[in-house]
Amino acid sequence: MTEPLPPQYDPSVIEGPLYRRWEAAGRFGPRQGAGDPYVVMMPPPNVTAQLHMGHGLNNTVQDALVRFERMRGRRTLWLPGTDHAGIATQNVVERLLAAESLTRFDVGRDAFVQRVWSYVGTTGATILEQLRAIGASCDWSRTYFTLDAGLSTAVREAFVRLHEKGLVYRGHYIINWCPRCLTALSNEEAEKEEVDGRLYHLHYPLAVGGHLTVATTRPETMLGDTGVAVHPDDERYRALVGTEVLLPLVDRRVPIVADDAVDPSFGTGAVKMTPAHDATDFEIGKRHGLAAIDIFTPEARVAETAPERFRGLDRFEARKRVVAELETLGLMERIEEHRHAVGHCYRCGTIVEPRLSDQWFVRMGPLARPALAAYRDGRLRFIPERRGEEYAQWLGGIRDWCISRQLWWGHRIPVWYCDDPACGRVSVSRTDLTACPGCGGGVRQDEDVLDTWFSSWLVPFSSLGWPDRTADLATYYPGETLVTAPEILFFWVARMVMAGIEFMGEIPFSTVYLHGTVRDTQHRKMSKSLGNGIDPLDVVDRYGADALRFTILSGMAVGTDLILDPGDLESSFAAGRNFANKLWNAGRFVLSNLSGPVRPLAGGAADVVDRDELTLADRWIMARCDDTVREATDAYERYRLNDAAAATYRFLWSDLADWYIEQIKPRLYGDVPGGDVARAVAVAVFDVALRLLHPVMPFVTETLWGRIPGRPADATIMLGPWPRPDARAADPAALRDFGAVQELIGAIRAIRAEYGVQPGHPVRAIVTAMPAATHRAIDAERGTILRLARVSALTFAPTEERVGGHAVLADGTTLFVPLGDAIDVTRECRRLGDEVARLGTLIDGQKRKLDNTQFTSRAPGDVVERERLKLQSWTEQHGTLAQKRELLGC
RNA sequence: GGGCGAAUAGCUCAGCUGGUUCAGAGCGCCUGCCUUACAAGCAGGAUGUCGGGGGUUCGAAUCCCUCUUCGCCCACCA
Numbered sequence: 001m002t003e004p005l006p007p008q009y010d011p012s013v014i015e016g017p018l019y020r021r022w023e024a025a026g027r028f029g030p031r032q033g034a035g036d037p038y039v040v041m042m043p044p045p046n047v048t049a050q051l052h053m054g055h056g057l058n059n060t061v062q063d064a065l066v067r068f069e070r071m072r073g074r075r076t077l078w079l080p081g082t083d084h085a086g087i088a089t090q091n092v093v094e095r096l097l098a099a100e101s102l103t104r105f106d107v108g109r110d111a112f113v114q115r116v117w118s119y120v121g122t123t124g125a126t127i128l129e130q131l132r133a134i135g136a137s138c139d140w141s142r143t144y145f146t147l148d149a150g151l152s153t154a155v156r157e158a159f160v161r162l163h164e165k166g167l168v169y170r171g172h173y174i175i176n177w178c179p180r181c182l183t184a185l186s187n188e189e190a191e192k193e194e195v196d197g198r199l200y201h202l203h204y205p206l207a208v209g210g211h212l213t214v215a216t217t218r219p220e221t222m223l224g225d226t227g228v229a230v231h232p233d234d235e236r237y238r239a240l241v242g243t244e245v246l247l248p249l250v251d252r253r254v255p256i257v258a259d260d261a262v263d264p265s266f267g268t269g270a271v272k273m274t275p276a277h278d279a280t281d282f283e284i285g286k287r288h289g290l291a292a293i294d295i296f297t298p299e300a301r302v303a304e305t306a307p308e309r310f311r312g313l314d315r316f317e318a319r320k321r322v323v324a325e326l327e328t329l330g331l332m333e334r335i336e337e338h339r340h341a342v343g344h345c346y347r348c349g350t351i352v353e354p355r356l357s358d359q360w361f362v363r364m365g366p367l368a369r370p371a372l373a374a375y376r377d378g379r380l381r382f383i384p385e386r387r388g389e390e391y392a393q394w395l396g397g398i399r400d401w402c403i404s405r406q407l408w409w410g411h412r413i414p415v416w417y418c419d420d421p422a423c424g425r426v427s428v429s430r431t432d433l434t435a436c437p438g439c440g441g442g443v444r445q446d447e448d449v450l451d452t453w454f455s456s457w458l459v460p461f462s463s464l465g466w467p468d469r470t471a472d473l474a475t476y477y478p479g480e481t482l483v484t485a486p487e488i489l490f491f492w493v494a495r496m497v498m499a500g501i502e503f504m505g506e507i508p509f510s511t512v513y514l515h516g517t518v519r520d521t522q523h524r525k526m527s528k529s530l531g532n533g534i535d536p537l538d539v540v541d542r543y544g545a546d547a548l549r550f551t552i553l554s555g556m557a558v559g560t561d562l563i564l565d566p567g568d569l570e571s572s573f574a575a576g577r578n579f580a581n582k583l584w585n586a587g588r589f590v591l592s593n594l595s596g597p598v599r600p601l602a603g604g605a606a607d608v609v610d611r612d613e614l615t616l617a618d619r620w621i622m623a624r625c626d627d628t629v630r631e632a633t634d635a636y637e638r639y640r641l642n643d644a645a646a647a648t649y650r651f652l653w654s655d656l657a658d659w660y661i662e663q664i665k666p667r668l669y670g671d672v673p674g675g676d677v678a679r680a681v682a683v684a685v686f687d688v689a690l691r692l693l694h695p696v697m698p699f700v701t702e703t704l705w706g707r708i709p710g711r712p713a714d715a716t717i718m719l720g721p722w723p724r725p726d727a728r729a730a731d732p733a734a735l736r737d738f739g740a741v742q743e744l745i746g747a748i749r750a751i752r753a754e755y756g757v758q759p760g761h762p763v764r765a766i767v768t769a770m771p772a773a774t775h776r777a778i779d780a781e782r783g784t785i786l787r788l789a790r791v792s793a794l795t796f797a798p799t800e801e802r803v804g805g806h807a808v809l810a811d812g813t814t815l816f817v818p819l820g821d822a823i824d825v826t827r828e829c830r831r832l833g834d835e836v837a838r839l840g841t842l843i844d845g846q847k848r849k850l851d852n853t854q855f856t857s858r859a860p861g862d863v864v865e866r867e868r869l870k871l872q873s874w875t876e877q878h879g880t881l882a883q884k885r886e887l888l889g890c
Numbered sequence: 891g892g893g894c895g896a897a898u899a900g901c902u903c904a905g906c907u908g909g910u911u912c913a914g915a916g917c918g919c920c921u922g923c924c925u926u927a928c929a930a931g932c933a934g935g936a937u938g939u940c941g942g943g944g945g946u947u948c949g950a951a952u953c954c955c956u957c958u959u960c961g962c963c964c965a966c967c968a
Contacts, residue, residue, distance in 0.1 A: 005927095007927075007928065008928085008930075009928095009930085192964085192965080199968085214968085215967095215968065216968060217968065218968080261966075262967090262968085263967045266967035266968070267967075267968065271967090271968050272968075273968095274968095278966080280967090280968070281966090281968080283966080340967090340968090341965075386894065386895075387963095389893080389894080389963095390894080390962095390963055393893075393963085393964065394963090394964075397964080397965085486962080486963085517962095521901075521902080523960080523961070554903095554904095554916080555902070555903075555916095556903095557903075557904070557906095558906090559895080560895095560903080563901095563902055563903085564902085565901080565902080568901090568917095570917090571901075571902085571916095571917050571918070572902085572917085574916090574917070574930070575916055575917065577930060578916095578928095578930045578931090580930090581930045582927095582928065584927090584928075585927040585928035585930095586927065586928075587927085588927050588928080589927035589928080590927085591927095592927075593927090638906090640906080642903090642904075646904075646915075646916095649915090649916090650915090657927085657928085658932085661927075746933095746934090749934065750934060750935085752933085753921080753922070753934040753935075754934080754935090756921095756922085759922070759923055759925075759933085760923095760925080
């Protein structure tokens with residue numbers, strides 16, 4: 001026998017133990033049996049991450065979808081993991097070292113990597129632990145880490161295969177360099193941001209005499225200039241092409257070249273060429289044989305390739321110095337304000353330095369084409385749809401992917417260089433090499449590691465055992481749904497599609513659901529640095545995981561952001577907590593009233609009893625339940641989780657709790673017959689609704705569902721079954737008829753409230769006209785009406801009585817509630833009289849104000865108009881109250 | 891510079907592909923109720939020129955045009 005439930009729901013005593021029970025019972029892994037697999041790959045959080053609202057949102061959405069499909073009988077696998085997050089993790093550990101006044105170079109590569117491992121070992125599982133607190137039902141037994149042996153094998157395999165196909169190459173190009181992280185970045189990792197800059201117009205003296213003006217946003221780079229470019233058709237400069245300028249400050253003669261890439265309409269139409277520090281200049285320089293002089297150290301200080309007096313200056317110091325010297329020399333024509341986009345390191349925010357260096361690249365064109373085709377032919381779809389165009393646009397203009405990073409934490413590039421310059425062989429290998437396959441001499445491995453995303457893009461199959469042909473891989477690849485933030489559409493999603501096609505021959509998922517971002521009320525992204533974050537675990541502590549999930553899911557429509565107020569958790573999360581509590585109490589009530597006879601439950605509510613034993617209210621709640629099954633199922637299928645939550649909320653609170661439970665009380669208490677039917681229907685629809693809500697609020701639904709009598713000990717709502725629509729329950733007539741009853745009760749209650757009838761005081765109700773169907777409905781639910789509206793007598797007849805309230809319902813039913821005997825006429829008259837007097841005074845004053853031409857002529861028109869409207873409104877109220885007084889016979 | 895969203899109650903937002911539950915929900919606010927499932931509740935109520943302007947239509951929050959304001963993505967005009 002189960003003990004009675006306390007009247008207030010306390011998630012803190014329910015959620016933790018329940019989660020552990022689920023986990024111990026192995027509920028999170030795919031079920032055995034024949035269902036279709038349903039696979040979701042969790043976007044692996046950074047191994048050092050602490051759970052924030054972004055994770056909360058992302059994982060709640062995934063969990064809801066996964067729980068939905070699991071209940072529908074599919075063999076559901078939600079696969080979790082963590083990402084080694086090269087730059088981010090290395091930065092964290094470097095900061096720890098800095099606290100000891102050490103750099104990674106002080107401790108050395110091996111020791112440093114050891115330190116990162118030990119750091120990751122102690123803190124690495126934190127976020128996965130935290131995901132448990134929000135109810136994430138992922139299969140922990142398959143948890144991976146992107147630096148695991150298995151995934152490392154996959155990374156090498158992918159690298160080697162791509163190299164064999166000529167899709168991986170080493171090249172000397174301009175890349176985005178972060179002078180703080182000291183590594184190359186991909187184009188995606190250099191985030192373009194608009195900044196207010198300046199456009200400097202510099203005079204470059206011409207060898208032939210006179211000068212040429214060039215415009216630049218980065219005057220300091222002139223120390224590395226090796227030419228000036230103009231457009232070939234530009235009449236202004238045609239004669240100068242082939243001549244030289246004398247580069248100031250460095251005293252170098254550099255050529256003037258003509259190239260189509262120059263836009264004659266920008267600046268002066270003449271561009272200084274710095275091939276080592278600008279991608280366009282590099283390309284132009286290559287075409288014209290211009291030298292590339294790297295004038296910066298890795299830290300972006302001026303290097304020894306520049307004149308001595310600039311050396312060691314930071315690039316922005318160098319800019320000031322260059323500008324000052326040019327001004328002194330009279331070579332600065334002018335400086336204008338200029339807003340333009342500048343790349344920033346996505347990990348540390350430092351302005352990236354375009355830099356010429358040797359890096360490894362993936363040739364993306366051949367990978368992008370089939371990935372684009374998958375979208376174009378509809379195999380891959382995006383929710384919201386418009387995101388698909390962003391995907392297509394990016395793939396259409398894709399550039400090669402710089403995958404080498406000058407870091408120590410990550411997958412070391414599987415390339416070995418022969419020590420013997422005479423051999424010079426470069427070997428790409430699946431296994432570590434100790435000797436050169438060409439000459440047998442010594443080898444050294446490439447110092448660099450791979451971009452973190454080079455391991456992430458493989459996870460849809462590497463996490464399942466690839467390159468081995470495991471049973472998991474055969475069963476669970478490809479997956480179906482990917483749920484993630486739009487920020488990593490290019491970093492991760494598009495690349496997974498490409499990798500899936502390239503290595504597995506199939507796209508890794510068919511639907512990409514891109515949800516919004518969590519923001520504060522000023523629409524700023526929640527972030528640690530802004531201090532506007534909400535800690536999901538704090539919310540769980542205070543309101544429970546179900547409340548957190550409910551708020552997240554119902555606050556976020558497809559394609560919109562989730563706005564929360566960090567300063568007011570109560571207003572954000574109270575609704576979810578209140579709902580859980582409401583459910584708890586509805587459940588307590590239903591369950592505690594099952595002591596009487598209950599008809600045996602078969603399948604849905606429609607199986608419970610004979611149709612002719614059902615009251616109008618029974619048929620109504622069953623029809624509403626059936627509607628809700630259809631609505632919620634459809635909403636989940638369409639990723640409209642907010643609609644699913646709202647539909648279920650409406651059914652449980654507004655229909656079941658507010659109406660049906662109230663309606664059946666006399667039957668439950670034995671005051672009228674039919675208790676067994678009422679119990680059966682109540683339990684059946686409650687059961688269905690709990691199942692519909694389970695993906696949103698797993699804890700409270702499981703707890704209540706498990707207490708419904710007759711459950712096997714090991715039953716779990718997690719395995720459903722998902723409720724099916726039942727044609728027998730659909731009942732438009734019941735919906736309409738009980739709706740009329742509800743409206744009638746509401747009208748009587750409104751009249752009571754309006755006239756201040758004492759709550760306990762009964763009133764009479766006289767229905768003076770109505771359609772036949774409504775007449776039957778009112779007859780059928782007469783007892784309900786009498787009880788819920790506190791009506792002593794309900795009659796159908798015309799009436800001569802004048803004192804009271806009347807209402808007309810939507811179907812034309814008219815209602816009169818005599819009030820002479822129900823209200824304290826003296827008191828009500830006094831109240832109304834006071835109010836009329838008060839308004840009268842206000843109206844008199846207002847009339848005087850508006851009659852005063854001093855006011856009406858001098859005050860602004862809108863002010864006068866506002867005062868006029870006030871008068872009008874008060875006058876109307878005055879009239880209404882006077883009419884009421886007359887009706888009451890005051 | 892190109893592309894794309896959004897603007898509805900004090901706050902956060904629904905209102906979906908074809909123009910008909912149309913002005914909604916939650917929170918907040920006001921009034922009255924501790925009615926034995928629930929005061930984290932119950933009953934009742936107020937608040938909107940659906941961003942501005944124009945158009946199509948019998949009819950527009952919804953479709954078209956335009957303006958304003960926010961936001962996002964992309965971009966090698968230095």
